[in-house]
Amino acid sequence: MSTKELRERRSRALAPAYELFYDDPVHLVRGEGVWLFDNDGRRYLDCYNNVPSVGHCHPRVVEAIVAQARLLNTHTRYLHENVVKLGERLGTKFAGKLGACWFVCTGTEANDLATQIARTVTGRQGMLVGEGCYHGNSDLVLKLSTSSYPAKDRPDWLAAATAPDTYRGPYRAGSEPGGEEVLAERYADSVADCVAELAERGHQPAAMLVDSSWDDNGLFVPPRGYLARAASIVREAGGLFIADEVQAGYCRLGDTWWGHERYDVVPDLVVLGKPMGGGHPVAAVVSTPEIAAAFGERVDYFNTFGGNPVSAAAALAVLDVIDEEGLLKNAHDVGQHLGRGLAQLAKEHSIIGDVRGAGLFWGIDLVSDRESRQPVQRAETKRVVSAICREGVLTGIMGTHGNVIKIRPPLPFSRENADHALEVIDGCLRALSH
Ligand SMILES: Cc1ncc(COP(=O)(O)O)c(C=O)c1O
Structure with a gap:
């Protein structure tokens, strides 16, 4: 079934209160570890879901x-x-x-x-x-x-x-x-x-x-x-x-x-x-x-x-x-690595006002002006996370102002996964700033 057809059926069958993530919602059919797969077999790195804490379908x-x-x-x-x-x-x-x-x-x-x-x-x-x-x-x-x-x-x-x-x-x-x-x-x-x-x-x-x-x-x-x-x-x-x-x-x-x-x-x-x-x-x-x-x-x-x-x-x-599987230590070690990488991104992108978090839970606070710390509009954050999604990495949105990119992956997230996510986020922020 096509994603378009499923969306139409969904909007008839489900109450309208249900939100869909991303400008182009993803149609996921399978999960394994930190990876999710859509109906076309495309693979996404999951940087968002904490419910499958030990990895999808462990x-x-x-x-x-x-x-x-x-x-x-x-x-x-x-x-x-x-x-x-x-x-x-x-x-x-x-x-x-x-x-x-x-x-x-x-x-x-x-x-x-x-x-x-x-x-x-x-x-x-x-x-x-x-x-x-x-x-x-x-x-x-x-x-x-x-x-x-x-x-x-x-x-x-x-x-x-x-x-x-x-x-x-x-x-x-x-x-x-x-x-x-x-x-x-x-x-x-x-x-x-x-x-x-x-x-x-x-x-x-x-x-x-x-x-x-x-x-x-x-x-x-x-x-x-x-x-x-x-x-x-x-x-x-x-x-x-x-x-x-x-x-x-x-x-x-x-x-x-x-x-x-x-x-x-x-x-x-x-x-x-x-x-x-x-x-x-x-x-x-x-x-x-x-x-x-x-x-x-x-x-x-x-x-x-x-x-x-x-x-x-x-x-x-x-x-x-x-x-x-030593997932507490993994959250600590990979989390520190991820935090350092995000701090580096903050040095390179003026849209990042703050990076905060610990372990495998991080937020990238997007601002329109670093001095005043004015948050970007939620629509702008959605544009960024949608671009990141199109590159095969799933993140989310949080915060009172809807301006914080949420990174909260399953606990078996590796350094390589972190590097991959950082590279994609970096590329998307670069592309969107031009
Ligand atoms: C901090 C916190 N407490 C409670 C809840 C509610 O949990 P549930 O959606 O399982 O009812 C949530 C859900 O997002 C949450 O973030």
Whole structure:
């Protein structure tokens, strides 16, 4: 079937809310490792997809799914070893007492549940989030997603702290005497202001929910000490700290398994999603035995598909592959190489205002003017990523202004893959500037 025909059928069969990437959308039919293949057999280097975290269609994940699907698939109301093993294995990946798990199917559900848990155990309704963040799309979680929900319609139980944007935000790297410490304090002051704002509206904080990569904002690396300060302000006010690791988790940022670990914070609740099942829909909330017990006293939680034996088998295979193939170290090493290459590109292209990231998660912030840091229009970013796509490399778009090229490949990305992507991006930026 032709791509044109498929597009037409798609627009009739699917609700119009579904976006397609790129000026000329790609029609993918097969994936293997970091490569994707379209219906004409053309190969694309995947620099975008984090859900197939261990590579597209990793044989270990596929075989684990198939073997378990042949045997049995039920739910968590029967005893099954897979889900128990998965909870135990995940527990070994966290610091402190984190290790009590709830299994769900999407990041949205996990954030919804984490919020419900925080509200139930604290007996409060107030929630703090960051400005410009995304956490999912249920009725509740969309309200917590300040990037998508209209600011004028925010509920009175919600307060949004200034995101720690040290490139374009109110407090910028290099602009404050005292360096990162002072920047961290300035941004954390906004969290304290949010607690005060909630109090004025008659609410106390149940929790603060933070995406440890600030992905939807455009990928921020906060000043050292910011997250720990934010967490302690919320805890002093009696609330819990929830780390949304849907983007940053599973070794994405290279040094540590989880984003929050980079910032010396042990959360009360952690939300997992996207990369967890290597392509299969699995997500989770992880907390301490105390919080889990306090919630369990009041709520009998059940999720029909969450934690089923097939999903658990996929998630266990992902943990095995990451450890056995040394993908944390790979994310670190290749990430550093990629970061150096992107920094070099920034020297050569005036359209690049900033390059930021860690591990295998990088953003190229495009500007129309380096001095003012004026972001390019989203249409311009789309033009660039579409040109990169035509050259056989898939990247994406992120950021409040839609001006940041998103590079977030599967974890088995190699130095050669990084060099290939850098060469293509360089060539496209050169061609577009003429
Ligand atoms: C940080 C973050 N949290 C939660 C979600 C929601 O996950 P899902 O789309 O699986 O519901 C997303 C999705 O993009 C996300 O980026």
